[in-house]
Each structure stands twice: as structure tokens, then as C-alpha cells.
Amino acid sequence: MTINRKIVLKKSPEGIPVEGDFELLEEEINGPGSNQFLSKTIHLSLDPYIRGVITGRHIYSEKVNIGDTIVGRTVSEIIESNHPEFKKGETVLSSNGWQEYGISDGEGVRKLTGHQGKLSTALGIMGMPGLTAYAGLMVYGEPKEGDILVVSAASGPVGCMVGQIAQIHGAKAIGIAGTEEKCKTVKDTFGFEECINYKTENIDQRIKELCPDGVDIYFDNVGGETLDIMTKNLAYEARIVLCGFMTQYNLSSPPPGPNLGPIVGARATIRGVVVYDHYDKQDEFISKANQWLEDGKIKYIEDEAIGIEKTPAQFCKLMRGENFGKTIVTM
Amino acid sequence: MTINRKIVLKKSPEGIPVEGDFELLEEEINGPGSNQFLSKTIHLSLDPYIRGVITGRHIYSEKVNIGDTIVGRTVSEIIESNHPEFKKGETVLSSNGWQEYGISDGEGVRKLTGHQGKLSTALGIMGMPGLTAYAGLMVYGEPKEGDILVVSAASGPVGCMVGQIAQIHGAKAIGIAGTEEKCKTVKDTFGFEECINYKTENIDQRIKELCPDGVDIYFDNVGGETLDIMTKNLAYEARIVLCGFMTQYNLSSPPPGPNLGPIVGARATIRGVVVYDHYDKQDEFISKANQWLEDGKIKYIEDEAIGIEKTPAQFCKLMRGENFGKTIVTM
Numbered sequence: 001m002t003i004n005r006k007i008v009l010k011k012s013p014e015g016i017p018v019e020g021d022f023e024l025l026e027e028e029i030n031g032p033g034s035n036q037f038l039s040k041t042i043h044l045s046l047d048p049y050i051r052g053v054i055t056g057r058h059i060y061s062e063k064v065n066i067g068d069t070i071v072g073r074t075v076s077e078i079i080e081s082n083h084p085e086f087k088k089g090e091t092v093l094s095s096n097g098w099q100e101y102g103i104s105d106g107e108g109v110r111k112l113t114g115h116q117g118k119l120s121t122a123l124g125i126m127g128m129p130g131l132t133a134y135a136g137l138m139v140y141g142e143p144k145e146g147d148i149l150v151v152s153a154a155s156g157p158v159g160c161m162v163g164q165i166a167q168i169h170g171a172k173a174i175g176i177a178g179t180e181e182k183c184k185t186v187k188d189t190f191g192f193e194e195c196i197n198y199k200t201e202n203i204d205q206r207i208k209e210l211c212p213d214g215v216d217i218y219f220d221n222v223g224g225e226t227l228d229i230m231t232k233n234l235a236y237e238a239r240i241v242l243c244g245f246m247t248q249y250n251l252s253s254p255p256p257g258p259n260l261g262p263i264v265g266a267r268a269t270i271r272g273v274v275v276y277d278h279y280d281k282q283d284e285f286i287s288k289a290n291q292w293l294e295d296g297k298i299k300y301i302e303d304e305a306i307g308i309e310k311t312p313a314q315f316c317k318l319m320r321g322e323n324f325g326k327t328i329v330t331m
Numbered sequence: 332m333t334i335n336r337k338i339v340l341k342k343s344p345e346g347i348p349v350e351g352d353f354e355l356l357e358e359e360i361n362g363p364g365s366n367q368f369l370s371k372t373i374h375l376s377l378d379p380y381i382r383g384v385i386t387g388r389h390i391y392s393e394k395v396n397i398g399d400t401i402v403g404r405t406v407s408e409i410i411e412s413n414h415p416e417f418k419k420g421e422t423v424l425s426s427n428g429w430q431e432y433g434i435s436d437g438e439g440v441r442k443l444t445g446h447q448g449k450l451s452t453a454l455g456i457m458g459m460p461g462l463t464a465y466a467g468l469m470v471y472g473e474p475k476e477g478d479i480l481v482v483s484a485a486s487g488p489v490g491c492m493v494g495q496i497a498q499i500h501g502a503k504a505i506g507i508a509g510t511e512e513k514c515k516t517v518k519d520t521f522g523f524e525e526c527i528n529y530k531t532e533n534i535d536q537r538i539k540e541l542c543p544d545g546v547d548i549y550f551d552n553v554g555g556e557t558l559d560i561m562t563k564n565l566a567y568e569a570r571i572v573l574c575g576f577m578t579q580y581n582l583s584s585p586p587p588g589p590n591l592g593p594i595v596g597a598r599a600t601i602r603g604v605v606v607y608d609h610y611d612k613q614d615e616f617i618s619k620a621n622q623w624l625e626d627g628k629i630k631y632i633e634d635e636a637i638g639i640e641k642t643p644a645q646f647c648k649l650m651r652g653e654n655f656g657k658t659i660v661t662m
Contacts, residue, residue: 016651017647041639046658047649048650050646134619168628232590237597242603262562264604266603267602268565268570269602271471271570271571277466277598279462281465281470285461289457292496298496311353319379324486326451326455
């Protein structure tokens, strides 16, 4: 008879989770049913998104309720199988969660045949964090020779891959991390040009020193104040890739101010428009707009004051939002 | 002898400008010098960006100092000319600013020959606000048949053009404005499907009723809370076009939270990344990453705990940001 040790949710965390929110239970395990296999967990991955799953805020996973085993991706070895495609002795990437054994019907399970290096990397740099870094950087960040990339949580599996892949593509990588030891590793092990310790250094000042012409790609894993600072240090046509919101996962309600979390959920794009960039469209626009006016497809309204002396009052009204239509002064 | 009446800055506004911040002065005017012309202002445009110019926050214009005539675009008639390309009697789009007469060397001046409709529209829907609407919507908003577009400051020259041009391209337009009268005009004159009065209605609730599947394009002229609400009501792959920040122009310091103003200045793009969208890149990534690992181009670090019973402590450490590298538990 085999005993499975598992960790269940004891109570819903408030703020940063504490050990007392969890409970270790033991249970006998049954063998696999038909078309199932039983695997023994080798490595369990712990990721920040699990905090959202526990609270029911992670829109891609079902909520973990009180008494449920916490979910999580695992590298495991199949020890008993009634499944035609999975054999005893095979090593797989599965989702056993926080327990020593797991039963699976094979859905979403990937065999680790031919995996290079340590098995545990299938949970990190060669797994979902690695793919997150790769896809986010290559699809949205578009690193080019000579670009300056900044990535937060730079010593984590996403951050270290973002910086390394960017460097492989000719970009210069600057990290942001929270201890001297992390910063040292980011530079010495991952080869980043610099790493800013956000707990002891002024990010804004350091970025301005290191990137006087601004940052071409900011890959954001944290949100909050760091994101705010980085938006003020962008190079022309910079790309921000929103990936993680570590500063928000422990909050019970969203932070004040524009919370960019929903931008990620919606796969939305934010662009700014400055009309001075688009004078090449002036002729096209005027010719179309003339036609639209003529066809009665376009209407307009004006808020007109007469006489130069009315200008200040008319402007103050505009700035109080009390104007109605295009505000002009006619002499 | 002709007297020019002009409005100069008397003191720098704090918050919403008041008339006392400005002063009306009279002066004699001189005729144009060589290669210059003198024009009489017909219409003067008042635009919110002028508030930023006065404070020196508008990065595209020189600051207006105390005693300076306030700047602004004008439609004017040339009444005396020593310029070979501009003739007496011609009507031009110029930048006389807040005064009845202006002298110009012709730089940035456009002749209004062939202008359709009222001359004053050259300052509004046929001018810079119109082009802003057109370029922002067509280049970044990409309206398609059936899209739902929401635009704030919908009765203004940018907003009303955004909604009308979107409708010409088959999108459904919903406006946000600040009075019943504005909302009525947005619907009755500009043909928008609906218009939300943000002063009396709950924007979030109304948008959820009107667009249960979310908004495809949000064209933002105001920033602040409205932008925040709209980020939570986006359809999949929505586009946000940041154009104006009416809620911020009167502030003396930037608002708390991520201030998106600099995104516009940098012409930056913000995208979110969700790894689940990118499984098609999994094979490509793993094959490349295997090669990079083999070539020693990629390093990694792990923060490993041993034993299922260590899982809660290891997770809490991760959520306190005290982990270092990819956090795993090995059984």
C-alpha cells in the first residue's frame, strides 16, 4: 500500500501567503483506472501565477477551493499505466500538483523523451517560462542588433531567458532584480551588461545613466512602480511587453490608476497617436473628408466666441470641459 | 495706423486656467519685412494642448513665457505681402496665435485654396483634429465591419470625427461625453449608436450592457478613470489608441499609477503576452533552446527545495520575492 502526501489549501491567503494557509495530508492512493496512468512526482514547479489560481483570479485555470490539492506542473515518472500511449518508466511533463503521486488520463501531458540537460529545466527555462520569454520577446519585442532591452525579475526563469535570447539576437540586456546576489548572477552567469538592484538603487536614475537614449524593449514581469518608471524612459517606437504583475499578485483588490493587467487578458495593443507623424496622410485625409462632407457623411459642431477679448474666457471654458464642439474664436 | 489687440500670459495657471491668468494688450503693428506677410486673423483655434504649451509640458512646442502672446492656429487673410508665394487677399491656415494680426515668413502656412465648407473647419474636422482622428483610427485602430468602437470626448472635433469615420468603415460607434446635450448631438447629429454621459451614468455598467462581448477599439481622449474602466472592457485583440489626456492637462504633477502619457511621446506599443497563445512556437523554441544550451549560450539557475512538505514554505518565499531563480520542489 502506497501513501500519497499532498498539500491542500487550508484557508484563502490574505496578501502574501503564509505557511498556515496550507496543510499537509496523507492518503492511500488507488491505482490508475482504464486509460489512466499513475506517476510519481520528481520535480514540482512553483510559479507566481499559482497565487492567482488560489484566489480564483487566474482566468485560465479553475479556482482551487479550501481542501483541494494545489495545482502545479510537474516532471514525473510513470510507475503504473493502463493507458495505451504512456508506458511505465517514461518521464513526462504532467500536472500532478502539490503531491507525491498523480493520476492522469494523459491530457496535456508531454513526454520528455530527448530532453537535453537536467529534467527540472522542463519546468523552467525549457518549459513554460522559457516559451513565455521566447514568444513574448520574439513576437512582440522584436529584438534587433543594437537594441537596448530591460527586463524586470531578471534572475527568474522568464527574465533570464528574455535577456539571454535578446543577447543572442544582438541586443544589449539590462536587468532589474532585488538583491545584490541576484544582480551579480544576472551579470556574471547570464551575461547581462548591467543589473539594477531596485531595493537599493534609484531605477529611474540608473536607467537614465545606462540608456541616455531610452530603452527599446521593456519586458515587464512586475508591473507597479517599475513599469511606471520604465514608461518614462522609452526610446522612440519602443515596445513594452507586459508579461507578469508580481507587484499585484498578493493584492486583494486591483491597485489604483490604470491597471494594465486586463490589457494582457484581452491581448490588447496600446498605441499613442501624435498627429505630427502623419502629415503624409494629410492630402489623403482632406480629399476623403471633402468627399464625406459633400456626401453628408460627416457632420461637425463648433463652439464659437466672437472677438479677441473673449479668448481667455473661451479657453478657460474649454479647459473646464464646458465647451461643446471644436472651440474657436472668430475676430 | 492699425492697432493689434493680443492676449498675453500674465501668470502661469494653477490647475484649471482662469481669465486672470491672461491679459489683453494693444500695440501698433508694423508692416511685414522682406519675405514676410501680414495677415488678419479670421478664426482662432482653441485646443487643450495649449494648456501644456503654457506650462512648458508640450514637448513639440516652445514654452509660452509670462508676457508672451499665446500661440494657436488661425485661419487668416493676407492683407499685405512682401512674400513671393503669398498674395494679398489669399486665405491661409497660419499660426497667428491669440491676436488679431500676425506676421509670418510662410513657414508651416498652408493656403486654403479649394477648401470645402466653412473656413473654420480648417481648424477642426478638416484640420489637425480631423487628421488626428483619421490617422489614429486608420493606422492604429484599424476599424473593420462589425467592430465596436468607443471614443471619449465624443462631441469634440477629434471624437466626432473618430466616430463618424469608424461608422463609414462599418464599425458601430459609442461615445462618452459630459452633458445630456453633448450626448444627444453625438447620437442625433453624428449618428453614434449610443452616448454615455459620464457625469450621470456609470460608464462601466453601461459599457457592459452595450458591449457584452467587449470593445474592439477604444480611442482615448481623456486618460484617467475612463481609460482605466475601458481597459477592463476590451474584446479579444482590442486596440487602444491613446490620443489625449484631458483629465491630466490641468494637473501640476503627473497622476499616481502608470501614467500613459509617455507612451504617446515615445510612440511606444504595449502588448501583453500569454503563453497559451504561443504553443505553435513550442517545437521551434525547444529546438532552438536545446541548441543554445548545447552551445553554452543559455544558462539557468534554480531555487530548489527537497520534499513535498517544504512546498508551502517554498511557495511563500516565492511570493515574498525571496526566491532566486526558477522555484521548484523535488520529491
